[in-house]
Amino acid sequence: MNEHDTRQAMVELGLSLFNRGYATGGSGNLSARLDDGRIIATPTNSCLGRLQAERLSLVDEEGRHLQGDKPTKELSFHLSLYQNDPGKRAVVHLHCTYLTALSCLEGLDSSNVIRPFTPYYVMRVGQLPLIPYYHPGDERIARDLGEQARNYNAFLLANHGPVVTGRDLYHAVDNMEELEETARLALLLSQQQVRYLSEQEVLELSRRKV
Ligand SMILES: O=C(CO)COP(=O)(O)O
Numbered sequence: 001m002n003e004h005d006t007r008q009a010m011v012e013l014g015l016s017l018f019n020r021g022y023a024t025g026g027s028g029n030l031s032a033r034l035d036d037g038r039i040i041a042t043p044t045n046s047c048l049g050r051l052q053a054e055r056l057s058l059v060d061e062e063g064r065h066l067q068g069d070k071p072t073k074e075l076s077f078h079l080s081l082y083q084n085d086p087g088k089r090a091v092v093h094l095h096c097t098y099l100t101a102l103s104c105l106e107g108l109d110s111s112n113v114i115r116p117f118t119p120y121y122v123m124r125v126g127q128l129p130l131i132p133y134y135h136p137g138d139e140r141i142a143r144d145l146g147e148q149a150r151n152y153n154a155f156l157l158a159n160h161g162p163v164v165t166g167r168d169l170y171h172a173v174d175n176m177e178e179l180e181e182t183a184r185l186a187l188l189l190s191q192q193q194v195r196y197l198s199e200q201e202v203l204e205l206s207r208r209k210v
Pocket residue numbers: 026027028029042043044045046071072073074093136137
């Protein structure tokens with residue numbers, strides 16, 4: 001996608017996420033890496049439902065501000081994901097209700113917060129590691145995500161919310177929506193006897209990534 005189309009996609013997807021309640025108020029941020037390595041990111045304190053294409057922040061690979069409004073305070077973790085895994089071309093961070101609820105629970109399995117029970121969770125996300133709590137904008141989020149970037153395409157920030165990546169913005173948003181619905185189901189089923197997918201079933205699904 002060229003710069004113009006990326007800007008349009010960011011505005012369109014931000015509005016769509018906002019209109020369907022995945023993003024509220026001024027929380028969350030989006031970014032996408034262009035072919036030349038520059039990055040378009042949502043400005044800090046912006047409402048994802050009211051983004052303007054020409055005001056989106058443009059930064060270089062090192063995060064130097066080139067154009068537009070001041071970028072998100074989470075720019076460092078977006079950059080760290082791109083720098084550590086060239087396959088990642090878009091990053092979506094939200095405070096969506098069910099994943100954020102999950103991120104506040106005690107006793108989570110930090111290697112994989114959601115044990116697989118539906119195919120698309122495995123096919124789109126696979127595993128969801130938990131990142132310890134740090135305040136929003138803390139450089140340690142960037143450090144931890146960078147260390148694990150190659151191995152995962154989604155992360156859950158403890159007491160905060162999810163970070164999901166993709167090969168473009170549409171892919172990252174679709175992955176995020178699948179993950180949020182999976183968290184909703186996990187909480188809905190928390191008092192029920194769930195038949196989890198077997199190791200063999202998970203292995204077979206992980207070869208069918210979408
Ligand atoms: O979600 C957020 C912080 O974690 C929102 O921050 P920004 O408004 O700076 O993007």
